[in-house]
Amino acid sequence: xxxxxxxxxxxxxxxxxxxxxxxxxxxxxxxxxxxxxxxxxxxxxxxxxxxxxxxxxxxxxxxxxxxxxxxxxxxxxxxxxxxxxxxxxxxxxxxxxxxxxxxxxxxxxxxxxxxxxxxxxxxxxxxxxxxxxxxxxxxxxxxxxxxxxxxxxxxxxxxxxxxxxxxxxxxxxxxxxxxxxxxxxxxxxxxxxxxxxxxxxxxxxxxxxxxxxxxxxxxxxxxxxxxxxxxxxxxxxxxxxxxxxxxxxxxxxxxxxxxxxxxxxxxxxxxxxxxxxxxxxxxxxxxxxxxxxxxxxxxxxxxxxxxxxxxxxxxxxxxxxxxxxxxxxxxxxxxxxxxxxxxxxxxxxxxxxxxxxx
Amino acid sequence: xxxxxxxxxxxxxxxxxxxxxxxxxxxxxxxxxxxxxxxxxxxxxxxxxxxxxxxxxxxxxxxxxxxxxxxxxxxxxxxxxxxxxxxxxxxxxxxxxxxxxxxxxxxxxxxxxxxxxxxxxxxxxxxxxxxxxxxxxxxxxxxxxxxxxxxxxxxxxxxxxxxxxxxxxxxxxxxxxxxxxxxxxxxxxxxxxxxxxxxxxxxxxxxxxxxxxxxxxxxxxxxxxxxxxxxxxxxxxxxxxxxxxxxxxxxxxxxxxxxxxxxxxxxxxxxxxxxxxxxxxxxxxxxxxxxxxxxxxxxxxxxxxxxxxxxxxxxxxxxxxxxxxxxxxxxxxxxxxxxxxxxxxxxxxxxxxxxxxx
DNA sequence: CTGAAAGCGCTAACAT
DNA sequence: ATGTTAGCGCTTTCAG
Numbered sequence: 001x002x003x004x005x006x007x008x009x010x011x012x013x014x015x016x017x018x019x020x021x022x023x024x025x026x027x028x029x030x031x032x033x034x035x036x037x038x039x040x041x042x043x044x045x046x047x048x049x050x051x052x053x054x055x056x057x058x059x060x061x062x063x064x065x066x067x068x069x070x071x072x073x074x075x076x077x078x079x080x081x082x083x084x085x086x087x088x089x090x091x092x093x094x095x096x097x098x099x100x101x102x103x104x105x106x107x108x109x110x111x112x113x114x115x116x117x118x119x120x121x122x123x124x125x126x127x128x129x130x131x132x133x134x135x136x137x138x139x140x141x142x143x144x145x146x147x148x149x150x151x152x153x154x155x156x157x158x159x160x161x162x163x164x165x166x167x168x169x170x171x172x173x174x175x176x177x178x179x180x181x182x183x184x185x186x187x188x189x190x191x192x193x194x195x196x197x198x199x200x201x202x203x204x205x206x207x208x209x210x211x212x213x214x215x216x217x218x219x220x221x222x223x224x225x226x227x228x229x230x231x232x233x234x235x236x237x238x239x240x241x242x243x244x245x246x247x248x249x250x251x252x253x254x255x256x257x258x259x260x261x262x263x264x265x266x267x268x269x270x271x272x273x274x275x276x277x278x279x280x281x282x283x284x285x286x287x288x289x290x291x292x293x294x295x296x297x298x299x300x301x302x303x304x305x306x307x308x309x310x311x312x313x314x315x316x317x318x319x320x321x322x323x324x325x326x327x328x329x330x331x332x333x334x335x336x337x338x339x340x341x342x343x344x345x346x347x348x349x350x351x352x353x354x355x356x357x358x
Numbered sequence: 359x360x361x362x363x364x365x366x367x368x369x370x371x372x373x374x375x376x377x378x379x380x381x382x383x384x385x386x387x388x389x390x391x392x393x394x395x396x397x398x399x400x401x402x403x404x405x406x407x408x409x410x411x412x413x414x415x416x417x418x419x420x421x422x423x424x425x426x427x428x429x430x431x432x433x434x435x436x437x438x439x440x441x442x443x444x445x446x447x448x449x450x451x452x453x454x455x456x457x458x459x460x461x462x463x464x465x466x467x468x469x470x471x472x473x474x475x476x477x478x479x480x481x482x483x484x485x486x487x488x489x490x491x492x493x494x495x496x497x498x499x500x501x502x503x504x505x506x507x508x509x510x511x512x513x514x515x516x517x518x519x520x521x522x523x524x525x526x527x528x529x530x531x532x533x534x535x536x537x538x539x540x541x542x543x544x545x546x547x548x549x550x551x552x553x554x555x556x557x558x559x560x561x562x563x564x565x566x567x568x569x570x571x572x573x574x575x576x577x578x579x580x581x582x583x584x585x586x587x588x589x590x591x592x593x594x595x596x597x598x599x600x601x602x603x604x605x606x607x608x609x610x611x612x613x614x615x616x617x618x619x620x621x622x623x624x625x626x627x628x629x630x631x632x633x634x635x636x637x638x639x640x641x642x643x644x645x646x647x648x649x650x651x652x653x654x655x656x657x658x659x660x661x662x663x664x665x666x667x668x669x670x671x672x673x674x675x676x677x678x679x680x681x682x683x684x685x686x687x688x689x690x691x692x693x694x695x696x697x698x699x700x701x702x703x704x705x706x707x708x709x710x711x712x713x714x715x716x
Numbered sequence: 717c718t719g720a721a722a723g724c725g726c727t728a729a730c731a732t
Numbered sequence: 733a734t735g736t737t738a739g740c741g742c743t744t745t746c747a748g
Contacts, residue, residue, distance in 0.1 A: 057725035415741035
C-alpha cells in the first residue's frame with residue numbers, strides 16, 4: 001500500500017559512504033577519477049542501500065537514453081519477429097534497449113509512433129516504413145539530428161542507410177525456373193499499397209518490390225516474353241483482398257499458371273484460397289513465396305521460397321545504428337542477397353488451364 | 359553536421375507567447391488552470407516553434423514514464439509475437455509504450471532485463487518468466503511498488519496476477535481422443551527446464567505444464583490407465599535435445615504411439631525428426647501440438663492442436679497492468695480456456711510398433 | 717488565472 | 733582526487 005517508496009539516490013549513497021555527491025556519482029557511474037579507497041566505500045554503501053541508478057535522470061543530463069526505437073508494421077508477422085530478434089540481440093550486446101512500436105501498416109500510426117519515440121528521446125530509430133513516399137516524419141528525425149536506419153523498404157528523397165535484401169537476382173532465377181517448366185503467365189502479389197493498378201516498373205519506385213518485379217521481367221525478357229502488367233497485383237493486405245485478387249486473376253481469359261507471394265502472410269492466404277478452389281500445387285498451379293520459415297518445409301508440397309537473412313539484417317541494422325551513434329565510420333552495407341531455395345511447389349505447366357472453381 | 363541541435367523547450371514557447379514558463383507548461387501539458395486566451399497563444403507559439411515535449415523530463419518530474427516493460431523468452435517465437443502484439447495494441451490505446459526485452463530463456467538475462475527496465479523507470483512490467491522458482495528479481499519489482507503481471511507462467515511465492523490459459527480440460531479431451539483411438543503410451547514434450555527426470559506431478563509445481571500433465575493423467579485414469587512418468591520429457595529446448603529425447607523414447611521396449619508437443623517450436627522439430635525416421639503421421643504415430651498458427655492447417659496432415667487465445671491474453675495482460683497503474687479495481691481474470699481443435703494428426707494406433715528408423 | 721521558485725536524480729564544469 | 737555548483741526540461745507547490 002505504501003505508494004511511491006522513495007528509492008535511494010546518489011545523495012543517499014554519498015552520505016552513507018561519507019563522500020560528496022559528485023564523487024559517489026563518479027564511482028557509481030564509472031566515469032571520473034576516483035581513488036580505490038573511495039570507490040570501494042561507495043560500492044559497499046550502494047550495495048548496502050540497494051542503490052539502483054535512475055536511468056531517466058541519467059539520460060536527462062547526458063542527453064542520451066541508450067535506447068533504440070523500432071517501428072515495424074506488425075510484430076506478429078514472423079518476418080518482423082525475426083528482425084526484431086536480430087535487432088534486440090545486437091542492441092542488448094551494445095547496452096541498448098529497444099522500444100517497440102507497431103504501426104499496423106498504418107501511415108498515421110507510423111507518423112505518430114516516430115514522433116512519440118523522438119519525444120521519448122530514443123538515441124536512434126529503426127523504421128520499416130509502410131509507405132515509400134511519405135517521408136516528412138522521417139525527415140524530421142534526421143533534422144533533429146537523431147540517427148535513423150530504414151529496414152526492408154527505402155523512402156523516396158531520404159538520404160539514410162537502408163538495410164534490405166537484394167532480390168533481383170533471386171527473383172530472376174525463380175522466374176527462370178518457372179519458365180523452364182513452361183510457365184509464362186506468372187502473377188506476383190504484394191501487400192504494397194498502390195492507388196492505381198500496376199502499369200510499369202517505375203510505379204514501384206526503387207522499392208524491393210521493384211527489384212522483384214524487375215527480376216521477373218528480366219527472366220521473361222530472356223525468354224522473349226513480356227510481363228503482363230495485369231499480373232502484378234498490389235494491395236494484397238488481407239484475406240479478403242487476396243481472395244478478390246484471386247477472383248480477378250482466375251477469371252481472366254488466360255489465368256496465371258504460377259503465383260509469387262511477396263511475403264509469408266500472402267502465401268498462407270493464397271494456400272488457403274487455392275485449396276478452396278480445388279487447385280493443387282504443383283499440379284494445377286505453381287507457387288513461390290518470399291521469406292523462409294520452418295513450416296515451409298513441412299507443408300505438402302514443401303514450398304519453393306526466396307529466402308532472405310532476416311535475423312542478420314536486423315542485427316546489422318541495429319549495429320549500424322549504434323555505430324552511427326558512436327560516430328564511428330560505417331563500412332559499406334554488406335550485401336544481403338536473397339536466395340532461391342527450391343523445394344516442391346514449382347511444377348510443369350499443365351495443358352488444362354485451371355478454371356475458376358466456385 | 360550540426361551536433362546537438364537544441365530543441366525548443368517550454369521556456370522558448372513561453373517567451374514566444376509572452377507568458378510565464380509555468381503557464382506555458384500548463385497549457386502544453388493540459389493540466390492546471392489556463393485561460394482560453396493564454397492557451398491559444400501558447401498553442402500558436404508552440405506550433406510556430408515546432409515544440410515537442412521532452413518526455414524524459416516529464417517522466418523525471420512526474421515519476422511516471424508511460425511505458426511498460428515486456429520481458430519474453432523469445433520474440434521470434436510466434437507465440438510471443440502474437441502476445442506482444444496484443445500487449446502493444448492495448449498499451450498504445452492507453453497511451454503507453456512498450457519496451458521489449460528478450461531473455462533467450464536465460465534466467466540471468468531475465469534478471470538483468472528486469473533490473474534495467476526498473477532502472478528505466480517503466481511504470482509496470484509484464485514478464486513471461488523462464489523459471490518458476492526464481493522469484494527474487496520479481497519480488498524486488500513488487501517491493502519497489504511497481505506493477506507486475508506475469509504471462510504464461512506463474513512463479514512460486516509471488517502474489518501477482520498471472521495471465522495464462524487453462525489447459526487441464528483441453529489436455530484431458532485431447533488425451534481422451536487419443537485413448538479412443540487406442541493410444542495409451544502418450545509422450546509429452548516440454549521446454550520446461552527440469553533438473554531431474556520427471557517423476558510425479560508435484561515436480562511441476564503449479565505451472566501450466568502441470569495442468570497439461572494433470573489433464574492427461576485424468577483422462578488416462580478414466581480409462582483405467584496410468585501415466586508412465588518416463589513419457590513426460592522436459593528440457594526439449596532445441597533441436598538436438600529433441601532428437602535425443604526421440605532417440606530415448608523410440609528405443610524403449612514399448613515406445614509411445616502418440617506425441618504431445620508443448621509448443622510450436624517443439625512440434626516443428628518433432629515433425630522434422632519423425633520425417634527423418636520415416637514415421638508417418640497419423641499412420642505410424644499421432645501428434646498433438648499446443649498453440650495454433652495458420653500453417654498448422656496447411657501441413658499434411660493438418661495438425662490437431664490445443665489452441666489458446668494468445669492475442670487476447672496479451673491484450674488482457676496489458677490492460678490489467680494499466681488498470682493497476684491507475685489504481686482501478688480489477689475484475690476477476692477472465693478464463694482463457696484452451697481449446698482442442700481436431701484436425702488430422704490423430705489416427706488409430708497400429709499393431710506394428712514403430713521401431714527406431716535412423 | 718498567473719508567476720516565481722523549488723526540485724526530480726543525475727552529470728558536468730569548475731574549482732580546489 | 734575531491735568537492736561545489738549548475739544545470740537538463742519538465743511539473744509542482746506556493747503566493748499573489
